[in-house]
Amino acid sequence: MTECIFCQIVEGDLASDVVREGSEWLAFRDSNPQAPIHILIVPRQHIASLEKVSEQNSLLLGHLLLAAKTISQEQGIGSDYRIVLNTGEGAGQSVFHLHLHLLGGRALGWPPG
Ligand code: 5GP
Ligand code: ZN
Secondary structure, three states, X not given: OOOOHHHHHHHOOOOOOXXXXXXXXXXXXXXXXXXXXXXXXXXXXXXXXXXXXXXXXXXXXXHHHHHHHHHHHHOXXXXXXXXXXXOOHHHOOOOOOOOEEEEEOOOOOOOOO
């Protein structure tokens, strides 16, 4: 079995609270939420980080962002939400399978930590 936990979630080998899915991506609740709504949107394909993305993945990136928009509306936070894409350990990336964080449901400060 793959060591990547998000690949395991995509394959259904690791349980998750799925909120929506598309042919190329899966969206599920973060197990350690930082806001009332905290959802991760991950490509089904294993890509370690944004640094590993190429031109070939342009459409996929667009689909991930559009999924975030759709889910924000479904979750009732469509007017105020934040999308985060941590890239690299120094920026807080801890799971090396590309993912967007969709955060909302509370006031979000700026700048982020
Ligand atoms: P990163 O720090 O890489 O940007 O974000 C990884 C996120 O994955 C963290 O917010 C963390 O709480 C979440 N996470 C880690 N392991 C699991 C898991 O097994 N299930 C779910 N649903 N979320 C996870
Ligand atoms: Zn993976």
